[in-house]
Structures are given as C-alpha cells and as structure tokens.
Amino acid sequence: MQYERPETLKDAVGLLSNSKGKAFVLAGGSDLLVRMRGEYIDPDVIVDIKNVKGLDQVAKTAKGFSIGAAVPCAELGENKALKKAWPGVVEAANLIGSKQIQGRCTISGNLCNASPAADSVPALVAAGAKAVIAGPGRKRRVAVEKIVTAPGKTCLEKGELIEAIELGKQAARSGDAYLRFIPRTEMDIAVASAGVNLTLDNKGVVKSARVALGAVAPTVVLVKDAARAIIGTKLEEEALDKMALACAKACNPIDDKRGTIEFREKVSGVLAQRAAKIAYARAGGK
Amino acid sequence: MSGIAVSTTINGDEVEYLCQADETLLDVLRDRLEMTGTKEGCGTGDCGACSVMVDGRLVCSCLVLGAEVQGSTIETIEGMADGADLHPLQQKFIEHAALQCGVCTPGFLIAAKDLLERNPNPTEEEIRFGLAGNLCRCTGYDKIVRAVQDAAQEMKG
Numbered sequence: 380m381q382y383e384r385p386e387t388l389k390d391a392v393g394l395l396s397n398s399k400g401k402a403f404v405l406a407g408g409s410d411l412l413v414r415m416r417g418e419y420i421d422p423d424v425i426v427d428i429k430n431v432k433g434l435d436q437v438a439k440t441a442k443g444f445s446i447g448a449a450v451p452c453a454e455l456g457e458n459k460a461l462k463k464a465w466p467g468v469v470e471a472a473n474l475i476g477s478k479q480i481q482g483r484c485t486i487s488g489n490l491c492n493a494s495p496a497a498d499s500v501p502a503l504v505a506a507g508a509k510a511v512i513a514g515p516g517r518k519r520r521v522a523v524e525k526i527v528t529a530p531g532k533t534c535l536e537k538g539e540l541i542e543a544i545e546l547g548k549q550a551a552r553s554g555d556a557y558l559r560f561i562p563r564t565e566m567d568i569a570v571a572s573a574g575v576n577l578t579l580d581n582k583g584v585v586k587s588a589r590v591a592l593g594a595v596a597p598t599v600v601l602v603k604d605a606a607r608a609i610i611g612t613k614l615e616e617e618a619l620d621k622m623a624l625a626c627a628k629a630c631n632p633i634d635d636k637r638g639t640i641e642f643r644e645k646v647s648g649v650l651a652q653r654a655a656k657i658a659y660a661r662a663g664g665k
Numbered sequence: 666m667s668g669i670a671v672s673t674t675i676n677g678d679e680v681e682y683l684c685q686a687d688e689t690l691l692d693v694l695r696d697r698l699e700m701t702g703t704k705e706g707c708g709t710g711d712c713g714a715c716s717v718m719v720d721g722r723l724v725c726s727c728l729v730l731g732a733e734v735q736g737s738t739i740e741t742i743e744g745m746a747d748g749a750d751l752h753p754l755q756q757k758f759i760e761h762a763a764l765q766c767g768v769c770t771p772g773f774l775i776a777a778k779d780l781l782e783r784n785p786n787p788t789e790e791e792i793r794f795g796l797a798g799n800l801c802r803c804t805g806y807d808k809i810v811r812a813v814q815d816a817a818q819e820m821k822g
Binding site: 380381382384405407408409412413415416417425427429451453476477478479480482483565566 | 669686687689708709710713716719722723724725727728729730732733735776779780794795797798799
C-alpha cells in the first residue's frame, strides 16, 4: 500500500485519477482505518487530504459557510459563528462517536462513508447543504441528498473527492435541529433520526421547511410531504400529526434487533415532530 | 529497512522514525518506539485505550496512520508525570483505586486531562459524557468519575 500526502487539490485529484489500483481518500480515517483493519477494503493507494491547502478550514463566505473536507467535527462545535447559524448541523456532527472520534472525523467523510445512519447527513440535507466536488473534470456542486446512492455507495466518479460542504446563510427567523434515537445515552448508531430546518414569517407561521430522515431507508431521505404538512402552520397538533404520518410513509427501513420496521416508522415521526419544535423555537416562534 | 520517514515531536522530544504505510500510530508507538504505555484495546476506535493527543486533539492512535503525523506534536501517557511527580489525575486514580487491570487507565488519564483542560469544573454528567469514548470493564466507572472530580478540585487549587 502506498501513502500519499498531496499539498494541492490538483495533486490529490491526480493521485486519485491516475492510481492503477484501488485509491481511497483519507481525511479523519475513523471509517477508513476501521474498514482496512476489518479487511473490508484493501487499498493500493491512500490519499491523505489533510495537508491540502484550505481543506482544514471553515470559511465564512459571502454565501454562508464552506466547511473544508478535512475539518474534524470537534472544530465545528468550537466554531461559534457556525454553531449560531446552523445549530442543528453542529449538534448532529457532534453526535458522531466519542470525543476521540470527534477529534478526527469529518462531515465530508460521514457523507462519503454512505451509511444510512450517518448522523450529520439528515441535518445537512435539511439545511440544504451542497457538496463541492473536485475531480479531473469541472468542479461541480451537488445537493447533499444526491451524493449517496445506496448503502456504501456515492455518485462520486473515479478521481473525484468532496473538497468542502457548503451551507447557505441562514435566513432571518430560521432554525434547524437534529435528533436521533439510540438505545444507549451516547456513543451509538442511530436507529432512527430526523433533521428539520424551517423559516417563519413575521407572524410565526412556517413559511418554508425541509425535513430529512436517517436510518429508516437505504439512504437518508428528504421528506417533502412532511415539510408540506407543517408549511402554513404554527406547528399545531394536527399539522404535527400529519407530519409524523408523512414520515412513517417515507420510511423503507430494515427490520433488525436494533429496531423493528414498525418501531422505526413510529419513532422517525416522533423525532421529526420534536426536532421541528426545537427548530421552531430557535427560529423565534412561540 | 525502507519505509516512510516521519519526524514528529513526542512529549517534547523530537523523534524520527521509519514506518510502513499501513502501520498505525499505535503500532509505531508500541512496536517501533517501545512506548508501551499506550494500550491497544479494540483497535477500531471503540474503546479509547489507545488515546493520545495529536496537535492538541484527543484521538485514538489506532485510527491514525504513523505516516500521518509528520510534523505533528504528540502527547502520550509517558509524558504525563513530571519525573517522579505524578499528575494530579494519576495520583487521584491511585487514591480512589480507579483501576484494576490497568489496560484502560492510560487512555482514561489522557482523555480526563484533555477534559479538565477544556472544562476545569465539569459536572458528573459532563465527566461521564466526556469519557464515554473510554471503556473500562473492571471498575464500573464510579471510581474513575470520583477520581476525576477529586483531581479537578485539587487542580483548581
């Protein structure tokens, strides 16, 4: 196995494109090294992107935030401006693993690992985040919900890597939130999860919303019907019930010892309701 | 032997070594540098026994490649005591009998030191959450939590 640490994006892309065998991107390594050790993968080349200029930064841009692909999740929790603008995204990112894992893991890696239960992904989808993809061709921006195509699979082509995740400026009277269900109190993988991002009008009525569910389908799902159920409301009980129903319908979960189909369908709706209430309060609604 | 040449700073000392691409930092510390204070538990980032600090971040050294830490500053359990003077956390772990077999202890001490440096006055809940990435199969955690609380008191002076 060959280990490479390019210092430019161009070199990173070149290494990934021109590799003869199986090439893997290394950012935090909290999934990659585990998969190597478990012999699920046998890389020929590892391209460590932590020394690529700019990828270790959270940049405040004219459009919002750009989170470099090598920024560890712990750093997101320490970034006051990001936490203020996107508390749901940050709380989701800070639920991944332990403090030790937080010191390494990245949201780009969480996305590319393509687990249906990835914690940061529903929050990013709800927030309308975009992935900036560098590769041999032109740079492209893809909505986060379009990246993962199946468990363990992404739409990234050979030679491509995510260089950053972009979050827009949060609109006035907006809030986001993320919740997950796990059987323990910490350090576990979601059995069901929900991310909600919403914007209110000046009367406290939900003007726009995005609802995303995790761990209840092969990929994270953006549930447009759940958003529709609460748009035009102040999250009255009837609207929240409709939303939960839409969530249950959008589920296509596995049935395993961690959660039955029925349980996941029910809990995804409950989590979405609770996350919506938190997001509503964060948006200044009463 | 051939390998990747890495220069790094470990516990204040400049250290250079050669390692293979697939060797972890944990392998390098234990097998090449004979710093066996850092323990291997699960090898997959679940137990925290191999916790070290890399550039001021608490990490599992089993999930870091030896080649990755070129130019980095690393702190391990070997650097925790000041000569014969134990760190207050080490002293309190002994006083509270916060260990039995000892395999998890270096990782707990590194993680607890990081916790107290970030939050000198943690609640019991904050300690339990902060140390959730460290598993202990002997103590049942209570003695560890009490040792950390006591050390926090002492470190505040």
